Amino acid sequence: MKIAVVGSGYVGLVSGSCFADFGHDVVCIDKDPAKIEALQGGRMPIYEPGLAELVHKNAAAGRLRFTTDLAAGVDGAAAVFIAVGTPARRGDGHADLSYVYGAAAEIAGHLTGDTVVVTKSTVPVGTGDEVERIIGEAGTAHTVAVVSNPEFLREGAAIGDFKRPDRIVIGAESEAARDVMREIYRPLFLNRSPIMFTGRRTAELIKYAANAFLATKITFINEMADLCEEVGADVQDVSRGIGLDNRIGAKFLHAGPGYGGSCFPKDTLALLKTAEDFGSPVRIVEAVVQVNDARKRAMGRKVIEAMAKAGIADPRGRKVALLGLTFKPNTDDMRDSPSLAIATALQDAGIEVVGYDPEGMEVAQAMMPGVAMASDTYAAAQGADAIVLVTEWDAFRALDLARLKALVATPLLVDLRNVYDPDEVRAAGFHYHSIGRP
Missing domain, CATH: 3.40.50.720 (NAD(P)-binding Rossmann-like Domain)
Incomplete structure (x- = not known):
């Protein structure tokens, strides 16, 4: 055919x-x-x-x-x-x-x-x-x-x-x-x-409803992560505990810096507008959009707070390395990536930002003015006062912590994807902060 x-x-x-x-x-x-x-x-x-x-x-x-x-x-x-x-x-x-x-x-x-x-x-x-x-x-x-x-x-x-x-x-x-x-x-x-x-209209709505629901799951577990940090619980155990319920399922229950990409941000927004046009507002999706937008910017503040806890009272003039710039691994898509909001928040605080991504560097360069692009992970870490793991590329899952510690100015790792075991990183001599874990 x-x-x-x-x-x-x-x-x-x-x-x-x-x-x-x-x-x-x-x-x-x-x-x-x-x-x-x-x-x-x-x-x-x-x-x-x-x-x-x-x-x-x-x-x-x-x-x-x-x-x-x-x-x-x-x-x-x-x-x-x-x-x-x-x-x-x-x-x-x-x-x-x-x-x-x-x-x-x-x-x-x-x-x-x-x-x-x-x-x-x-x-x-x-x-x-x-x-x-x-x-x-x-x-x-x-x-x-x-x-x-x-x-x-x-x-x-x-x-x-x-x-x-x-x-x-x-x-x-x-x-x-x-x-x-x-x-x-x-x-x-x-x-x-x-x-x-x-029917044709049903098929059109299925797509938007599916993406909105997945965005809701992501946003829900991100808010649970914030609550976990306040009460001393572990969001990864919470995710597993609710995800084992077949009615809920484990997918899209991984806490992180917020969703981005080419689909969820624009599709949730378009669904809101469609619902408004037909006089049937979708309040849950409204909240999802608002919470996710705020969360990405809040991750920059989280990094600054982690720097303060590591002894850096004034972040101005300090250097932060962002590992992973695309909104998810195995793509070069930078659209609405959390790294964009994080870099902006850090720059607004007077911090020098350097980034590295296995595939997204060319696209990122055009979208992140003032962010220096490094040739690899360890070049990005050279002289950094904080390393921030933003996107969980496989290349970042087994970093040489001893080599990193010898390169950085301040041994601080902020893991926004919960890739690493806290005890392992702290044993390597780092201050370590993650998402929704004690």
Whole structure:
């Protein structure tokens, strides 16, 4: 089956590559000539484990192509996926749907046969209705069904998530559209991946509801961590104690500096705006957004307080090393990363900040003015008065504590991911502070 994917960013590139690996004929389309030229040359615009190999394999087999020519890309396609960005709109927090609607209008003008247009982008409830209206008003002579097929891809594990999904959600209003989607995902039936057919609006809401719920779990355990610090309890034991309850589950119950990334911040905000528009406010999600925003900035104050406890009364002019800048490991995504707010809070206190990340340095450099970028972990630690573990990359899980102690000006480790055993770090001669542990 020929599939066109409009948008060659994170979702579009991963989806297109995996569809090609299923055996479909896939064309990925993007307006950015530099991005398409790079992809044609085998260079990835994002870091995602295994993606480069998957692209190279399917491009070499002739199943995956890249172009800026939308007309040629959608010509003869049985399905056209819209996978463009939906960032938070500046000023009001609504999802910016201009790219989705623009893609729909362009697609409508170039269809050469009956087609299913699939919204893969994360969009508010009712977006599919508007896409359908835009295509209808274009006056195409062909039958076009508009479908919602939200993605549930974790950055750093996207290929595995696509090929071995928890579920496939398809919001379609016609049996013919459902048949096309069944054929597209037929290779996954061998893995007995659950495929769930719903109405289009239901599918759109499932995506937002899922992300909001996960963001709520993260925020809940972060508040429990704060309470643990006050009462002398251990949040890791609390997490395990409640996570063993099958009704709750252990995932997303790891205390830390707050959530970030390309999905949770903008999707929770967009859900709030949608709920307001329909006169059905979601108060829990409102609280989640507020608490998470405050928490990221509070982590900077936590570092300064730890410095005071280590004997640094005045932090001005001191140096802090941030290990891990991306919002999570195995990605170069810096969007809404806790490191941004932490660095700003430290700089506001007159502290010199240096950072190191295994993959996110180039992106971070543009987003963190005044933060020096180090060549590796130990270069970042040289002369530091505090080392702050922000993102739990594997490279930071077995640091040479003796070597670090010889490099730093003050032996202080602030572990915002609870990677290390407190007794081990203190035995190495460090002051040690973590999240939600006595």
